[in-house]
Amino acid sequence: MARSASSQSLDHLYRFARNKGAVLGLIIIVIVFAAAIAAPWLIDRDPLRIVYRPEIWPFTNPKYPLGTDSLGRDILALILFGARTTLMISFAAAFTATILGVIIGAFAAWFGGWLDEVLTRLTELFQTIPNILMIMTVVAVLGQTIGNITFAIGITMWPPIARLTRAEYLALRDREFVLACRSMGMGNIRIMVTEILPNAIPPVIVLGSVIIGSSILFESSISFLGLGDPNVASWGALIGDGRTLIRRSWYICAIPGLAIMFTVLAMNLIGDGLNDALNPRLRDR
């Protein structure tokens, strides 16, 4: 029986849903997204404002269910608005890295020769620089804004995407359908974008979801080290601020720590699920 395009995507959905961990991950991410979107309606004030006495423990004051931090800021507000910052930066950074990596990898593999040589060396060069150092340097030079942090993470994370894309393009480049496309009169860019890319993209999407997870960690690390954007709430910054009080009021670090942990875990679970859905050959290992 012939299956239509929509039933093929149903197939993917089915394989994704069969992975219980992936569904759990998706639920967590949906909750985080919902929190991020709803934040301004739930909390009608600047989350960075001091609202009460410092160091109120969670579940003791119904007005501030997650308590207050060392400065007297509402932790619930910081977590909700922090979700905005974290998601925005990590998704945008992973997107930047994926676009950069795909373009570099695709050009290297398709045109080969000296271009491949130059781009592959460039990729390797970037991989030798410790990621966190690179991000810190770029943010320190450009300034501590959300845009610059996103850019810094994006240009640091592309090498694995580029290498994967290059490998996929190399394998697909010599397939007969590519020759057939050329024999129909299609040009290089046309074939690279509309013919090869859809075949090469599934493993790249899987890796991309893992890179979103790492971007969350990098964003938090940068904020923890005090290099984040000082004008927005951030989970990493909250941990950094609470770190001196860890013996007395450990919840200040623990709550954003759990938020980071669950979000990154959820992203990785989704990555596994996408792998099952998009690379069925690897599924039954």
Added chain:
Amino acid sequence: MGRLLEIEDLRVTLFTRRGDLKAINGLSLGVDRGETLGLVGESGCGKSMTSLAIMGLLPTPPAKIVGGSIKLEGRDLTKLSERKMQAVRGREVGIIFQDPMSSLNPVYTVGFQLAEVIRKHFRVSKAEARKRALSLLERVHIPDAERRLDSFPHELSGGMNQRVVIAMAIACEPKLLIADEPTTALDVTIQAQIVELLKEIQSESGMGMIFITHDLGVIAGVADRVTVMYAGKKVEEAGIDALFSDARHPYTRGLIGATPKPDDERRHRLVEIPGVVPSLADLPEGCAFANRCPLVFDRCKTEYPPLETFENGRKAACFLAEEMEESYVAPVRA
């Protein structure tokens, strides 16, 4: 108006680390409108290189056209820019490759891929392209064409896919169709159907066709004329009947002897051609077939026999071509 396709003294060399390999060494051939030229030879004799050279799709590096011309209606394709060549490919010259399962992009429906080719060369709306795609599928006799438009290549059989590939190749009504071993990857029963389809399309459209194969049995049913290639050179050219009844080159006779004939009452053994094609890296000074030829003599080893023209425009490159008896049959080696 001259011939549709005129290849003159084409030379293609592969520049590799092992040295320069002459993949095509001074090949000349011509195809008229409405004519089918069979191109026959063993693997590695330069058949596919020839078709890729016509399409301007030689893998460069290492392959490069180092001499000669390929003229389509008088225009030399070897001198066209890549941009102009893209307008020729698919529009004026179409090609069908060997393996239909891998010639189609697995992520798109066949209807989409057909419409894509049509829209590449004609300015038509998506709906119009789909309509044309549908009529193309009907033209290549795909049953239930309307529904097949939305099928993916992996949902169709090899024979069906080859029909789709043919539909794509003729989508823009090219003047020349190159069929590069179009039946090799298919079941025998499907082979005959595909050959019939190609013949039918050709007689309807009047295009010229180059039919490449290593199977003389297939060529007998389609070609008007046959060019036999060996080690990058043409060794014989003749009308289809003359070739089978009265081949002038020992290699051609060997190929005919190695082809099973189902209607032959006597169940005689198939005769193989002993030895293998010489490596392009060290072609002999004389005739490239000398080391396998049953009729070889001293002159063959030092001098390459020129391609001579005989009656009815037939050609052969063998010193013995003229005196070869009609009754001659390739001898069986003990």
